[in-house]
Amino acid sequence: MIHIPLWKTVLTVAVCLLGIVFISPNFFTKEQLAHFPDWFPKHQVVLGLDLQGGAHLLLEVDFNAVVHEQMNSLADAVRTSLRKERIGYVGLTAKKDFVTLTLRNPADLEKAKTLLKQADSDIEIISTPEGQLTLKLSDTAISERKRSALAQSIEIVRRRVDEMGTSEPYIQRQGEDRILVQLPGLKDPTRIKNLLGKTAKLQFRFVDTSIEAEPGKAIPGVDILPEEEKGRNIYYAVKKQIIVTGENLVNAQPGFDQYNRPDVTFKFDSLGAKKFGDATRNNVGKIFAIVLDDKVISAPRIETPILGGEGSITGSFTVQEAQDLALLMRAGALPAPLNVLEERTVGPGLGADSIVSGERATIIGILLVVAFMFIAYSFFGAIANIAVLFNLILLFAALSVSQATLTLPGIAGIALTIGMAVDANVLINERIKEELRHGRKMLSAIDAGYNRAMTTIVDSNLTTLIGVGILYYFGSGPTRGFAVTTSLGIIISMFTAISLTKQIVAWWIQWKRPTRLPI
Amino acid sequence: MGLQLIPYDTNYNFVAKKNIIFGILIAIALLCLGSIFFQGFNYGIDFKGGLLLEVRTKEAADVAKLRSDLSGLVHGEVTLQEFGGPNDILIRVERQPGGDKEQLAALAKIKEKLGTSVDYRRVDSVGPKVSEDLIRNGIYAVIWALVAMLIYIWFRFEWQFGVCSLITLAHDALIVLGLFSIFQLEFNENAIIAILITITYSINDTVVIYDRIRENLRKFKKMPLRDLINRSINETLSRTILTSTTTLLALLGLYFFGGPVIAAFSLPILVGIGAGTISSITVSAPLLLHAHLRRDQILETSENNEA
Numbered sequence: 015m016i017h018i019p020l021w022k023t024v025l026t027v028a029v030c031l032l033g034i035v036f037i038s039p040n041f042f043t044k045e046q047l048a049h050f051p052d053w054f055p056k057h058q059v060v061l062g063l064d065l066q067g068g069a070h071l072l073l074e075v076d077f078n079a080v081v082h083e084q085m086n087s088l089a090d091a092v093r094t095s096l097r098k099e100r101i102g103y104v105g106l107t108a109k110k111d112f113v114t115l116t117l118r119n120p121a122d123l124e125k126a127k128t129l130l131k132q133a134d135s136d137i138e139i140i141s142t143p144e145g146q147l148t149l150k151l152s153d154t155a156i157s158e159r160k161r162s163a164l165a166q167s168i169e170i171v172r173r174r175v176d177e178m179g180t181s182e183p184y185i186q187r188q189g190e191d192r193i194l195v196q197l198p199g200l201k202d203p204t205r206i207k208n209l210l211g212k213t214a215k216l217q218f219r220f221v222d223t224s225i226e227a228e229p230g231k232a233i234p235g236v237d238i239l240p241e242e243e244k245g246r247n248i249y250y251a252v253k254k255q256i257i258v259t260g261e262n263l264v265n266a267q268p269g270f271d272q273y274n275r276p277d278v279t280f281k282f283d284s285l286g287a288k289k290f291g292d293a294t295r296n297n298v299g300k301i302f303a304i305v306l307d308d309k310v311i312s313a314p315r316i317e318t319p320i321l322g323g324e325g326s327i328t329g330s331f332t333v334q335e336a337q338d339l340a341l342l343m344r345a346g347a348l349p350a351p352l353n354v355l356e357e358r359t360v361g362p363g364l365g366a367d368s369i370v371s372g373e374r375a376t377i378i379g380i381l382l383v384v385a386f387m388f389i390a391y392s393f394f395g396a397i398a399n400i401a402v403l404f405n406l407i408l409l410f411a412a413l414s415v416s417q418a419t420l421t422l423p424g425i426a427g428i429a430l431t432i433g434m435a436v437d438a439n440v441l442i443n444e445r446i447k448e449e450l451r452h453g454r455k456m457l458s459a460i461d462a463g464y465n466r467a468m469t470t471i472v473d474s475n476l477t478t479l480i481g482v483g484i485l486y487y488f489g490s491g492p493t494r495g496f497a498v499t500t501s502l503g504i505i506i507s508m509f510t511a512i513s514l515t516k517q518i519v520a521w522w523i524q525w526k527r528p529t530r531l532p533i
Numbered sequence: 534m535g536l537q538l539i540p541y542d543t544n545y546n547f548v549a550k551k552n553i554i555f556g557i558l559i560a561i562a563l564l565c566l567g568s569i570f571f572q573g574f575n576y577g578i579d580f581k582g583g584l585l586l587e588v589r590t591k592e593a594a595d596v597a598k599l600r601s602d603l604s605g606l607v608h609g610e611v612t613l614q615e616f617g618g619p620n621d622i623l624i625r626v627e628r629q630p631g632g633d634k635e636q637l638a639a640l641a642k643i644k645e646k647l648g649t650s651v652d653y654r655r656v657d658s659v660g661p662k663v664s665e666d667l668i669r670n671g672i673y674a675v676i677w678a679l680v681a682m683l684i685y686i687w688f689r690f691e692w693q694f695g696v697c698s699l700i701t702l703a704h705d706a707l708i709v710l711g712l713f714s715i716f717q718l719e720f721n722e723n724a725i726i727a728i729l730i731t732i733t734y735s736i737n738d739t740v741v742i743y744d745r746i747r748e749n750l751r752k753f754k755k756m757p758l759r760d761l762i763n764r765s766i767n768e769t770l771s772r773t774i775l776t777s778t779t780t781l782l783a784l785l786g787l788y789f790f791g792g793p794v795i796a797a798f799s800l801p802i803l804v805g806i807g808a809g810t811i812s813s814i815t816v817s818a819p820l821l822l823h824a825h826l827r828r829d830q831i832l833e834t835s836e837n838n839e840a
Contacts, residue, residue, distance in 0.1 A: 072663060074633075202653070204644075207637070353633045357640070357658040364587065364654035371792035379786025383779045390775060423726065426787050426795055430730070430802070433783030437737070437776040444772045470744050473689065474737035480681045481733030485726065488674035490579075490667065493722050 016460060016520040026517050029509065030404055036411035057414045062421035062495050063196055065369050067362035069203035070491070071195045072188065073210065073352045075167050077160050080350040081111050081151070084159075088137070088149060089113045092130060101126050112150040120145035160190065163349040168193055171352070173345035174209050192355070203359055205338075213307050213351050214342040216260030218290065220253045221301040221313055227251040242309040242329065250310050252303045257293045259347075262286025266343035268336040271328050276336035279326040280343060287323025295319035311339070372425035379429035380406070387436055391443050393532040397518050398439035401510040405435055408506045409499065418502075421495025431503030437474065438511035441467040447533055456531055457523070464516055471512065475504050539771035548763045551819040558816065562704055565711020572714055577721030578657060580671070582628035582664035584640055587655035588647065593619040602646055607639040617793050621654070633660035671725040675706060678729050682736050690743055693824035698739045701817040705735045708808040709801050719797065727801035734780070735809030738773050739817040745769050746818065750828060758826065762818050770814065777810040 039047055040058050047056050063070050089108040092115065096103055102118035103126075117126055120143060127139055130147075136155035140148045151159070168185060171193055175183045184196040197206065227238050227249040235255070241248040266280040282290055293302075294316050303313045304327055312329045331339065384402060387395035409428065413420055446463030454462060479501055486497035522528075547554070578585045596613050599622065603611045609627030616623040626643070629635040640658050659667075679702055687695035709728050713720045745765040753761060784806070787799040 074662070204641075354637055354658075355633055355660045356663040357637070357656070359653065359656040361652060361654045363589070363652060367792070368794065371790070372795060375787045375789075375791030375795055377786075378790045379783035382782040382786050386779055386782055422794060423723070423798060426791065426798055429783040429787050430780065433780035434734070434776075436779050440772055440775045440779070441741070444775070448768075470741050473740045473744065477682060477685060477736045477740060478733045480685065481678050481729050481736075484674050484678045484681065485729050488670040488677075489725070490670075490722060493726055496726055 016457060016516070016523060018517060018520050022513065023517060026509075026513050029408070030514070033404065033408040033411040036415050037407050040410060040414060055414070057417060059410060059413045060417050060419050061365075061369075062419045062424070062492065063198060063358070063365075064360050064422045064492055065365050065372075065420065065425075066198055067201070067360050067365035068196065068198040069200040069206070070356070070358040071197075071203060071207065071210070071354055072356035073171070073193045073195065074355050075160075075164055075191045075193065075349075076351045076353055077163065077191060078110065080159065080163055081156065082108075084151070085109065085111065085113050088134060091134065092149070095129055095132075096126065099125070099129060101129070112148055114146070114148050117145035117147065123147075164191060164193075166349045167352065170346055170348050171195060171210060174341065175206065177341045177345055178206060178209070180206075193352070199362070201359070201361060203357065207354060207357070209338060209342065210352055211354070212342060213348045214260070214345070215307055215347045216263070216343060217305045218257040218259070218293075219255065219303050219305055220257065220293075220297065221303050222251045222253050223301060225251040237308070239303070239305060239308055239310050241313075242306065242311045250303055250313055252305060252310065257302065258282065258286050258289045260343060261346070262289070263343055263346075266340040268333070268340040269326075271326065275328060276331045276333045277326045277328040278331075278336050278340045278343065279324065280340075282323040284323070287321075290323065290325075291319060291321040295321070306339070306342075368422050369425075372422055376425055376429040380432050383433055383436060387439070391439075391533060394439070394443050394446075394519075397515050397522075398436055398443075398511070400518060401439065401507075401515050402432055402436065404514055405432065405503065405506050405510040408510065409503050412502050412506065413499070418498045419491075419495055420499065421492040423492050424495030424499040427496040427499035428503060431500050431507070434478065435503060435507030435511055438467070438471045438507060439515060441470055442512075442515070443533060446531070450531065450533070456529070459531070460519060464512070468512070471508070475508060478504050539774055543770055544763075544767050545770075546763060547766050547815055548759050548819050548822065551815070551822075554815045554819075558704065558812065561711075562707050565707050565714065568711055568714040572717070574714055574720040575717040577719040578625065578628075578659045578664070579721040580664055580668045582636070582659050582661050584624075584626035584636070584643070585655070585657040586624040586626075586643065586653065587616060588622050588624065588651040589654055590620050590622065590651050594622045596622065599624075603643060606642050606646055608635075628659075628661065628664070633662070636660050667722060671722065674725055675728050675732075678732050679703070679706075682732060686736070686740070686743070689740070690747065691826070693821065693826055694743055697820040697824055698736060698743075698817055700820060701739060701812045702732050702735055704812050704816065705731050705805060705809045709805040712801055712804050718801070723798050724801060726798070727805050730802050731805030731809050734806050735813055738777070738810055738813035741772060742766060742769050742813060742818050746821070754828075759822060762821060766814055766818050773810060773814060777806060780806055 036055050036057075039055055042050075044058075047054075050056070085108040089106055092113060093106060101122045103115045104118060106115040107113070117123060123141055123145055126147065127141065130137070130139060130149065136151055137149050138152045140150075164187065168187060172183075172185050175185065175195065175197070180197045180200055182198055184194075184198075186194045188194045195210075197203065200206070222236050225233060225236060229238055229240070229249050231238055233251070236251050236253055238249050239252050241250065262282050262285055264281050264283045266278055268276065268278055271277045298316050298319060301313055301315050303310045305311070312327045327339070380402065384399045387398050387402075389395070391398065406428070409431075442463050445467045446459050449459035449462045450456070482497045482501045482504070486494050486501070489497060594615070596615070600611065600613050603613075603624065607626055608629050612625045614623045614625075615621065624643070626639060629639045636658055640656070644653075679699060682702060683695045683699045686698045706728050709724070709731050712718065713724055742765060745768055746762060749756070749761050749765050756764070781803060784799050784803045788796050788803060791799065
């Protein structure tokens with residue numbers, strides 16, 4: 015008799031039953047599952063974008079732009095505070111990641127340094143005895159600002175994607191400066207790329223009508239900005255001073271004006287309403303500009319003071335553009351521009367085809383293995399095949415419970431794992447044969463077969479897990495799907511190919527009491 | 534009663550033939566190296582960057598017209614290829630000079646040109662930064678896998694075993710790389726999967742044989758190493774061949790019935806596992822003869838491991 019402790023038998027049976035319970039949701043539709051009682055598991059296998067179709071975008075937060083912008087404002091701050099204290103300087107310039115200037119009188123060095131330190135405590139100042147100063151952000155300040163810019167960007171991306179109404183978007187940080195956006199079911203990511211490609215910095219500023227707006231002209235306190243509409247070369251001289259920004263918006267909705275043209279109505283919070291109200295009350299008759307990402311989208315004349323904090327933008331929009339603008343205004347501005355580093359879209363047709371061909375290939379592959387095992391080991395092969403069946407059940411149960419993603423390479427990984435998983439049974443069966451040839455009795459040969467093959471099985475599975483683990487760590491999405499199914503399959507095979515088959519053999523011996531092994 | 538595919542008393546003298554076998558394998562390895570060196574790889578967009586569009590046309594595609602429509606629209610070469618059927622066309626566009634923005638602009642131009650006349654089954658755009666990352670990660674993955682296996686074998690056996698298995702694994706990886714280079718198969722992340730699976734599979738076979746060598750070293754204290762190694766290979770031969778057969782059968786199913794994507798994915802794994810099995814039998818164990826094995830040391834550590 016092969017002795018297996020009762021607790022092991024109970025555990026083996028329990029695991030198999032649990033596998034059946036947890037794989038079962040996959041045989042029902044989501045609607046059917048909704049009617050099932052609460053205790054019934056609801057998780058189904060999650061399909062990767064390559065199988066269900068959808069868009070994958072890898073975005074990069076352009077920190078250089080952030081740092082550059084901060085250097086510009088640092089230069090402005092330096093200018094203001096040095097002028098105030100009447101410290102003479104020349105050559106104040108903001109470079110990509112530092113600001114440089116030279117003091118007229120090197121004796122002012124210490125005074126200037128303390129003064130500048132007060133302007134921004136995060137800056138480091140390097141000076142030469144000749145009075146040349148270089149100001150840059152400290153490394154900790156840069157990494158701190160990067161971190162917060164990334165976190166904020168993710169939040170804004172999430173809001174914009176949610177506003178678009180995409181179902182079950184997946185948005186995640188990748189490394190130090192990247193954001194992964196996955197949109198299952200989305201056929202064409204063009205619109206979302208356009209939306210994410212805009213920083214959407216919204217500003218309300220006055221137009222200086224006393225200056226002729228010529229592109230390229232440099233006037234202190236004024237920016238020459240183009241109009242948003244394509245094909246018309248209209249420029250405005252917009253004052254640098256900002257009345258109010260998009261940060262003070264609480265709502266924006268697309269609609270139509272009295273002439274049935276698409277427009278966007280918006281509402282400020284109380285602070286924004288006050289700022290905007292004050293500015294319009296004192297400037298009736300003047301023109302202000304609504305500026306989005308350094309382009310003028312509308313430049314209306316102030317007819318009456320706007321005190322209620324509500325207004326509307328009428329440009330030459332299409333309905334879609336009005337919708338997009340309202341969406342951008344609601345979701346808020348990105349702290350930095352985003353670049354699309356990688357885009358992968360799979361149409362629903364290809365995804366469905368991939369599932370069909372992947373399923374077919376895997377089933378044929380597994381059937382070949384099963385047939386081979388039966389030919390090679392007859393009865394013991396059949397037992398190994400029961401193990402294969404439960405390996406598959408448990409694998410899909412584990413995928414459902416863990417909500418790990420199944421990809422096309424992952425499907426191929428299942429067939430490969432089954433081919434490798436029967437290795438344990440091959441090892442055991444070969445060992446039993448060998449022990450029988452060496453004259454062992456049947457039962458002790460089975461025992462020795464299982465025990466001696468054990469170290470080898472553990473060895474070979476460990477090396478496979480190491481390899482697959484490395485693949486998971488370094489691989490991209492679909493490759494990870496392969497690593498997931500392979501590693502799950504290998505781990506499960508340790509149970510099905512060893513514990514389960516031994517249990518079945520023990521039951522069989524108990525039942526049939528054979529005198530020789532059909533191996 | 535099962536079938537005895539490999540007779541249990543098989544006793545093929547692998548060790549005596551080792552110089553011939555080594556010679557053949559070195560020649561194949563040199564061929565692979567030569568091809569990699571002179572011909573290089575046909576890098577896919579994962580590693581090279583660029584655009585890949587799989588489109589399905591409503592009627593049988595007019596490749597020549599599509600080609601003339603698209604060439605000149607973007608920088609560099611545009612290649613078109615039928616993919617699976619007459620309605621499915623694979624369009625590849627070289628990485629655009631400049632950065633990620635130029636890449637997206639090129640994609641927009643192509644989509645504008647093709648319009649809605651085709652169904653976009655797949656659109657991939659990989660920029661320079663991502664392709665550099667992918668290539669670097671691929672190289673790291675292979676190196677770390679080799680190092681991890683070396684450490685593992687060293688830990689389980691002796692350093693001589695580790696070195697011999699590393700040489701075997703490097704050979705296997707080279708064969709897979711050679712396959713990609715000689716037949717100019719598209720070299721992408723799947724190649725990395727193939728190499729890693731080959732390595733882990735090959736190390737399995739090697740470990741089984743090494744395990745047996747250690748067991749026999751304990752059992753037959755007086756047997757010459759040469760005979761002992763040969764005996765160990767033959768004793769495990771049945772297992773090695775059977776396991777490879779099951780895995781290769783599963784892969785053949787994938788290769789013939791999985792459609793073009795899965796076929797491209799499984800072919801290098803198929804070849805790699807085949808090569809790994811052969812090299813485990815004919816290289817990893819016979820190499821030990823050259824590695825100055827010391828029996829006393831091996832027995833000592835193996836007893837420690839058992840304890």
